[in-house]
Structure formats: C-alpha cells, structure tokens
Amino acid sequence: MRKSILEGYSKRAGLGVRMTDIHVDTLVQDMGCKIEKKNDAFKLYHPDNLPFPSYYQFRKAVLDSKGLRQVQVTLYGKERVKHSLPHLGAFTERLANLLESLEVDAFRVGDRATSMYSDDPMSVLCVARGICATSGEVVGIGMSLGSETSEAYRAMLFSMAIPKSKLGQLFGLPITDQEWPPKELSLSPTSDRGPGSKDLATELEERFPMREITPSNSGQSKALVESSQPKKTKTEGPKRFKLSHLDVMEMARREILRACSDNHTSNVSKRLTPDMIDHFGRLGLAATPHNLWNYMSDRMRSDGVSIPFDQAVRAFCRPVRLVVFNDGVWLGQRCYRSEELAASGLLERPRPGLSVEVSGYVLQMCVRTLWIENKGKIMELNAVLRLRDDVGQLMMTLDQLKDQMKALARIESITRESSQGAKAEYRRAFKEAVGKDWDAGEVKTGSPKRPSGTTAHEERVVKGPERKAKRA
16 A cells, blocks of 8 residues: 555655645545545545555655655745755854855845936846855856846956956956955856856856756855845835946946955854864954954965966956057047057057057946957057046946047038038128128139239238348
8 A cells, every 4th residue: 555655656746736635546546436426525435345545644645755844845846945944054164264165146225326417217136246156255247237147257257357456447446455455266157047047057067067056045055144235125116226326337336346345254263162262262363254364364265266367368358459540549439548558569560541450358347448469469458538537427338438529520510511511600600791702713824923013012911021030
C-alpha cells in the first residue's frame, strides 16, 4: 500500500495541487475504490473489500518519505516557502575573505531628477550597487536612466576596478582612496537576474563567471544587498512622486556619495569575531563596513582581483567612434584634448580641414572624460570649452550630450534662417536710404586708373586735411 501511495503522489503532485485532491484521485484511479451514496452522504469503498488508506494515513506516508519542506515547496513554490520560513544562521557564516562573494542588485531612486532644459521630470534613475558580502562594503556603483540596463552593471564593475579617487575625479567629487579603499573585482558576482543583469551575464560570462544567478523577486538570496538599499516609506492616497531640484548628474553624484556614506554608517557589529571585537575595542573603532574592510585587508584576507586601468576601460566602458581634427578629438559637438594627446602627434595626422576616425570609450553617465585607443594604448582626454567659462557645465551624461547636440542643431537652423532674414532686411534698408541696390555697378576691363583731376580732389576731400608732424 505504501508503494501505491508514493506512486500516486509522485504522479499527481505539482504547484497548487492539494493533498486532499491527490488522495482522492489515487484511491479512485489507482487503487480501484468506488463511491457510494447513502442517506445523502458519500462514502468510499473498495469493491473487493481491499484495504485503502485514509487521508491522514496517506498524508503521513508522503511526509515520512518526502519531508514537510519538500511537500510545501511542491505545493506552494520555492519563493513562498522561503519567505515563510526563518533563516537559520547568519548569511555570512560561509564567508572568510573579502570579495569571496559579491552581491549585485539595483534599486530605483525615490525622487525624479529635473530636466536641464525644462521643469519636467526625467526618467527614474536606476542605481546598481555591488556589495562585498563579507564586510558589507559597497565596492562599486553604476547608474542608468529608466530601467536596469547592462550599462549600469558595467559602470558598477568599472567603478569596482578603479581607485575611488579616480571615480571621484570623473564625477567631480572629493573622494580619497583612504575613505573608500576597494579597487578590486570579485570573481563570483551574484546578480538578481533582472533585465540588465541578464545582459551582463551574457556579455561578461567569459571574463567573470557567474557562479550563482538567483531567481528574480528572491530577496533572501541576496539578503545583504537587499537590506542595504535605501528605504522608501510607503504612503497611501493618490499617486504622487517627488520632483527633485537636482538634475541627473547632480543626482548621480549624490548616489555615489550615498554609497560612500553607507560604508561609514552601516552597523556590522554582528559580524565581528572575538578577535575583531578585541581589535575594534582597543582602537575605539566603529563597527562599520569601512573599518571591517580595512581590518581584513590589512591581514591579506581578500579574494579580489586587480586589473590594469586600461583593461577596465576596454572591458566596461561603452565603445564609440570619435573624429580627430587638428584642434582635438570630437564626440559630436564636444572637443576633447590633453597634454598627452598634443605630444602624441595624433593631431598632426589629419590634413587641414580633414579628419580621421579613432576608437574610443565613454562612461555613459559622465562624458566630461573619455578615452581613445592610440597605438595599442589608452589615452585619457578631457572636454574643453570654446570660451572661458565654468567647466562644471561639461558634467553631463551621454544622453544629455545627445540632447544638447539636437538643441544645437535647432539653434543652427534658427541661425541660418535668421541670417537670411537679417541680410534681406539690411539690403532693403540700404536701398531705402541710398536709392541704389546693395551691389549696384558694372564690370569693366583693365585695372583702375590712378585718381586725377576732379577725382583726385574728391578723394582729398573724403580723406580730410593732412596733419603735419610737429618738430621735436
């Protein structure tokens, strides 16, 4: 009978299929039971008077064989069971070194940035943050507009691989390597398998093998990074949103400093071992991800991998085609230069008035700086203004630069139209004042003669009386 029970359960069990239904179908279809109605009541019986299990006998046999957890997972699904059960032990118990495990996730910022060219809200800013699962340190941050795109994840990996002082320089922020020290990649990032991370897994599979990709909407699989995200208070009533007074670049800079701040404000005291407690206590250190990172890094307890800056640019920044003229390298209507570029001889390659194309790389959220390939080396260039002015206005995203190029194209169209109108207006004013056309005259052969006679007299009158030089 036990064998028949387990076979009947295995045949019919599935998501949403209840045990009572499996029990009845097994008795009727597999064991040959019949249904009898007597006095308005229904009763199961076996025509050959063979024994058959009651519901509780059936359920006990299944639980003894499969276990309660497996039966619940089969009925309700992994996610519901996972969220309904308490987690046993700390998530960090399996970890010993920095960057042994990296958790990657993204969140949408609660307020909307204001457009640079109007008071309208921009698309939501999506922030991808990588967190060292061992220390809780935010080790990388990347951003994109509108949704979780691979661009945000690639920018996050780029920021992981470079010194944070360099990240601060790119975004115009006063960040030092001492206050934000990580500059290594992890070989085992864990993504939440959202739209962006799926692209990331595809593009970076060979460089950074994804050891574990967790199901979407599975927060417990990434509990450390989920719990570290900025919290948003849920409100009731009509739909509303907060329109920030910050533009996109200002908001991106805020999120970078928020990540740095979290490293100095989050409490990781529950992760400290007895030796760590003794060390932190003697030095009077706060139990923050930053101090825990420094403690473990000083003891060479890190699985992080460093890569050269050039390699990080090629791996994670967006490839673009750039145009080289004699005065600089151009991305759209923006010019870039550097002392290294001037010394390289690259600007001497194009003939005057002509251009050549080169390969380059940009960080989508900050195009004040870009990099070009020149003879197998990466060369860094900075944007320049055509007039002396505030260089802070060069801080913008690639999309904003494209919008600015469209705005400039509209301005050039207006300028051409206005120029034609102005030319016509001043020609009209001239004819009205003088009574002749702007370019009235006739073409004669030969060279003009030297003025003489009345013509010479007229010329002397026009020039006015000559002034004699005084003697010293």
